[in-house]
Amino acid sequence: MKNVEWKYLKGLHQLYTEKKTKLKILNNDYINQILFTQKKLIKYKSGNHSIIEANHRYPQFYEQEFLDTYNYYNAFFEQSGIENNAKKPFTEEDLKALIFIYYNKTELQKNLTTQKKFSAKVFKYANSKYLENKPSLKNAVLQLLEINEFPEKDPKNQQWRFVVDCLDPKVIVLCENLDCLKVPIEYKKNNIELWYVGGQNTKPLLDIPSEKLQLPLYYFCDWDYSGLSIYSQIKKIFDAKAKNIEIIQPLSNAKRLPVSVKHHKSKWKKAEFSGLVKADFAEEQIELIQELISKEEWIEEEAIELIQVLNLKG
Structure with missing residues (x-):
């Protein structure tokens, strides 16, 4: 993954399937610098800078670099019930954590810890108060874990594997x-x-x-x-x-x-x-x-x- 968030991956996939997109994918540094400027795999539509088009070399590059990742993320949204909304304030790391929770839900449920412990472990890039400060992310986590709230007491033995x-x-x-x-x-x-x-x-x-x-x-x-x-x-x-x-x-x-x-x-x-x-x-x-x-x-x-x-x- 090359620091391309889901909202930009959706645009790259649209380029793959429809040869064009109106999504503002050039706001992403990797897409702008590598795909647009360096490799010239995509370009503005002639006379219309609100539309980006793909050239004939783009599909092969996309299949090699992004298709598996797109399918991985897309399957998560389709199967989990989490709203597929690019306006949600989820960072790329947030999304990776949500996907991990979804695919490991059963094991996490067995030894569920307090919100702070859970946040510090699963959202390692942040801190123990991360979920407390991001209510929409917390709601998504609770939805995936199928619980209404985290337990008040911290279990002594977390037997995760x-x-x-x-x-x-x-x-x-x-x-x-x-x-x-x-x-x-x-x-x-x-x-x-x-x-x-x-x-x-x-x-x-x-x-x-x-x-x-x-x-x-x-x-x-x-x-x-x-x-x-x-x-x-x-x-x-x-x-x-x-x-x-x-x-x-x-x-x-x-x-x-x-x-x-x-x-x-x-x-x-x-x-x-x-x-x-x-x-x-x-x-x-x-x-x-x-x-x-x-x-x-x-x-x-x-x-x-x-x-x-x-x-x-x-």
Whole structure:
């Protein structure tokens, strides 16, 4: 997905089916800069700048880059009953979260937490008061979960394990965060089965039988104290099952952020190696972690090119 919100995807799809659209798709930077200016796949209708037309090369590009994503979003609106209204104040990340909730409704309902806990986990890019401040989004969430309100008390045990299946998986990737599971199209195309077990809550992994662990296993996380310490917890669980798990290491050009950045709560500890288990990491990984600690930096999961890293591993 190239930062193209649903209201613009609708315009791109209309170009695909009807060869023209009156929707203001050039307000999107990617469409304007790449499709219109650079690739010249679309243009204004001669003498009428209120209509945008597609050229003969556009359908192939659209099918390759956007059709699967459009069908994924469109199926959500058609099946969920959520009003398909481009005027709704949903960001692209909001929509991804709603789709995740819809397709994982049963598992979420089993261990429903308070509104603040739910908001902080599912809407990770925001904060615990996010739903409180967006009533239309909250109403959509409640509609999808088929509840009138969130419970008042927070359950002590959140036994979530979400799985995005694919027909011919080659590897299994455990994700610290939910983000990959919200729009898993590219991962499924690359034969990657995604699992999420709830951040610090690693107990569901104890009950996974060995026959489900025949594929290569990787852990995908933020490279900060929380992410790396959870990796050690998970590694210990799989060591007991005689199953190796490998952490996804960022490429050298991965974007780094200061640990003090807004909404980031994981800080490095003052203990040696931040109190992490050094034996769980390769020498190159130890050097990277020490550098991050010394510079008070971290690497966000979203900055790590998972598919590219796995391809490099063959």
